[in-house]
Amino acid sequence: MGESVLDPQLRKEITAAVAEGIAIGLQQTGNGSCKLEPEAAKAVGHFMGMVRDIGDGEHAKGIEKMRDHHKAVGVMLEGRRAFWCMVFKMLATGGIGFVGMAIWEHFTRVVK
Numbered sequence: 001m002g003e004s005v006l007d008p009q010l011r012k013e014i015t016a017a018v019a020e021g022i023a024i025g026l027q028q029t030g031n032g033s034c035k036l037e038p039e040a041a042k043a044v045g046h047f048m049g050m051v052r053d054i055g056d057g058e059h060a061k062g063i064e065k066m067r068d069h070h071k072a073v074g075v076m077l078e079g080r081r082a083f084w085c086m087v088f089k090m091l092a093t094g095g096i097g098f099v100g101m102a103i104w105e106h107f108t109r110v111v112k
Helices: 008-029 038-054 059-111
Strands: none
Touching: 038 059
């Protein structure tokens, strides 16, 4: 970064105001951390590490890769559902045709 455009006195005042705001916020909300059990907090850290690994060191890329994977799984599952619906329809059509032929055969024998 380059040189600061703020003079040192103004910089100290801003730093003090931000620190005071953070202190007030912590007093109002408790200790500043979310209300997770310690084991769950460890799991969140592990999850974020996994997301970073998926994204080759970048959380944002990891999230995008996970989103793309989720979309691909959805497409695959939809294709699988469509396949089984088609198989069921073909079997149902074949079954109806078989029953129809059996009835036709029965009535042609009765009529003779």
